[in-house]
Amino acid sequence: MNKRVQPRHMIIAGLIFLLPTILIVLLKGNSTYDTEQGLTRFVNAFLTSYTVASVFLVVNMFQYSKSRREPSAPWISMTYAAILGVLATLLLTSQGGFLMEENGSQRAQILYNVIHFIVTSLAIIIAVSIMILLSFVNLESKDRKQT
Amino acid sequence: MENDVEVALLLWAPLGLVFLSLGLQFRKDRSAQKVGQILGTIGLVIFALSFMTVPSSPSAASSALFVSILPAFLLMMVGLYIALFSGDIPVRKFSAKFRPLGLLMFLLGFALFESMHWNDASLIPSTSWEGESNRFWMIFRPTFLLAMSSFLLAGGYFVTLIGERINHISRILYMTGGFSLMLLLLSIFIDGSTTTADEFHNSVLLAGSDILGFVSGIGLTILVFGLTIWQFERKRPSLERLPPPSQEQLERASEIVQQNIGGGEDE
Numbered sequence: 001m002n003k004r005v006q007p008r009h010m011i012i013a014g015l016i017f018l019l020p021t022i023l024i025v026l027l028k029g030n031s032t033y034d035t036e037q038g039l040t041r042f043v044n045a046f047l048t049s050y051t052v053a054s055v056f057l058v059v060n061m062f063q064y065s066k067s068r069r070e071p072s073a074p075w076i077s078m079t080y081a082a083i084l085g086v087l088a089t090l091l092l093t094s095q096g097g098f099l100m101e102e103n104g105s106q107r108a109q110i111l112y113n114v115i116h117f118i119v120t121s122l123a124i125i126i127a128v129s130i131m132i133l134l135s136f137v138n139l140e141s142k143d144r145k146q147t
Numbered sequence: 148m149e150n151d152v153e154v155a156l157l158l159w160a161p162l163g164l165v166f167l168s169l170g171l172q173f174r175k176d177r178s179a180q181k182v183g184q185i186l187g188t189i190g191l192v193i194f195a196l197s198f199m200t201v202p203s204s205p206s207a208a209s210s211a212l213f214v215s216i217l218p219a220f221l222l223m224m225v226g227l228y229i230a231l232f233s234g235d236i237p238v239r240k241f242s243a244k245f246r247p248l249g250l251l252m253f254l255l256g257f258a259l260f261e262s263m264h265w266n267d268a269s270l271i272p273s274t275s276w277e278g279e280s281n282r283f284w285m286i287f288r289p290t291f292l293l294a295m296s297s298f299l300l301a302g303g304y305f306v307t308l309i310g311e312r313i314n315h316i317s318r319i320l321y322m323t324g325g326f327s328l329m330l331l332l333l334s335i336f337i338d339g340s341t342t343t344a345d346e347f348h349n350s351v352l353l354a355g356s357d358i359l360g361f362v363s364g365i366g367l368t369i370l371v372f373g374l375t376i377w378q379f380e381r382k383r384p385s386l387e388r389l390p391p392p393s394q395e396q397l398e399r400a401s402e403i404v405q406q407n408i409g410g411g412e413d414e
Contacts, residue, residue, distance in 0.1 A: 005308050017301040020293055020328050021355045028335050028348055038356040045360025046367075053368035059170065061372070070379050077375040084371055108205070111159075115209045118162075119283050120290050120357050126220060127294035131302050133227040134323060137234060137250075138316045 040101055043092045044109075048117040050088065054081040154204045158197040164190025198276075208276040212283040215272035219260035226252025261330060264288060267340035280341040289347065289354035292331045297358075299324030 058081065061074040103109040168187025171179050197204070198211035230249030233241035241249075263274050263284075274284040303320035335348040342350075392400070 005305075009304075009308055013301045013304050016304050017297045019300060020296040020331065021352075023328070024331065024335060024348070024351055027332065033349055033352045038353055041353050042356040042360040045357045046364040049361045049364030050368055051364075053365045054371075057368060057372045060173075061375075064376065068379065073375065073379055076378075077372055080371050080375055081368070084367070088367070103205075111206060115206050115283070116286060116357075117361075119209060119212070119286050120354075120361055123287050123290035124294045124358065124361065127291055127298055130223065130227070130295065130323075131298050131320065133224075133231060134299075134319055135302070135306065135316050137227060137230045138319045139234070139236070 037101070044101070044113050044116065045120065047085075047089060047092070048113045050085060052117060054085065057081075150201070150203060154201045154206070157193060157200045158204060158206055158210065161190040161193035161197070165194065208281050209283045211276050212274075212281050212287060215263065215274060215281075215284075216260065216287065218272060219256045219263070222252050222256030222259065224256075226250065226254075226256060264334065264339045264342075275341055280346075285342065285346070285350045286354065286357070289331070289351040290357060292327050292334075293351060293354050294358060296324045296328035296331060299327065 058074055058078050061077045065071055065073040101109060101112065103112050164186045168183040168190065171183025171186070174180060174183075193200075194210055195214050195217075196210070198207045198214065201207055226249045228249070229241055229245050230253065232239060233243055233246040233249060235243075259271070262268075262271050267273075274281050276282070276284075299320045303317045303324060306317040306320060307314060331351060334344065335351060336344055338344050339347065
């Protein structure tokens with residue numbers, strides 16, 4: 001990273017990242033916001049992304065174990081991920097059964113969470129892809145800039 | 148029960164194929180990558196059709212959403228691809244004449260995506276499912292616009308820190324992020340064709356919860372696996388000390404660096 005990027009720049013970037021949400025709350029308030037549903041959505045998004053990303057990284061740990069000759073690496077990472085996952089689930093669900101949204105059964109809720117995760121990921125991936133492509137599209141040639 | 152099997156075969160199994168295909172792309176074996184691409188395409192097509200084959204499943208609404216947003220995003224991505232590879236770059240693939248066409252396609256794609264919210268005309272892809280607004284559209288659009296404004300504005304700020312020669316990029320990112328934010332603000336004050344401003348406002352705040360949960364979940368996973376790898380790496384013996392490079396080796400390295408790096412004083 002460039003030496004000009006300092007911790008305070010990271011904080012400013014974080015604040016700019018949150019600016020749209022802050023503006024929306026300031027301009028219209030949060031009177032229509034369903035807090036309980038918001039918490040449920042946060043917890044479901046957290047647990048689903050944690051589970052999916054863990055599965056993806058466990059598969060990669062097998063590759064790591066092969067290349068670095070560490071046969072126990074995938075199993076240890078799996079154990080850590082499982083312990084932390086169970087702890088996070090217990091912590092987040094200890095308030096009551098608030099993980100259920102408008103779905104009839106737990107199975108329906110789990111399947112809905114997977115689709116919800118895919119839709120959210122797709123929206124974020126497309127937004128980030130547009131940012132990257134727009135940046136490269138507008139790169140100017142050094143020669144042209146100097147003339 | 149029969150319906151469950153149908154849904155599993157026509158919606159979930161194809162989705163599984165798409166994920167399997169993504170996994171196979173990480174393999175070094177070329178034939179495995181090709182098989183993955185074929186499986187992924189088949190899976191995507193069957194999934195895209197599932198809103199017609201298994202319309203009774205609540206998850207089929209996601210397939211309807213996928214089909215309705217596909218034209219807009221294809222236009223946007225193909226447009227940016229053409230604009231990128233017709234620019235003043237060494238790996239140019241298209242004539243410079245196609246650059247405005249690419250940018251126009253991007254704008255048309257964005258306009259089509261937005262018109263789906265504001266207009267219910269029959270020519271525009273529908274955002275309704277079973278007579279009401281598709282629940283996944285109420286997740287996708289707020290998340291997309293919020294992520295786009297947040298990432299582009301923060302990205303614009305980062306770009307200004309990296310170099311002076313790319314201030315133009317920063318301006319474009321700020322402008323596009325600001326435009327996306329303006330659309331978001333308009334949507335929370337003005338009713339759309341199938342949703343009210345209040346419903347959309349709630350959806351935007353819920354999308355904020357989703358993005359926060361998504362980022363925290365992935366962040367925690369990276370932290371856990373990073374710590375595991377660190378645990379193994381710190382136990383490894385350190386590399387053997389090599390003798391310092393000779394004058395000849397330093398000159399050779401300097402030649403290679405000069406051949407591969409260019410740039411002004413600010414870089």
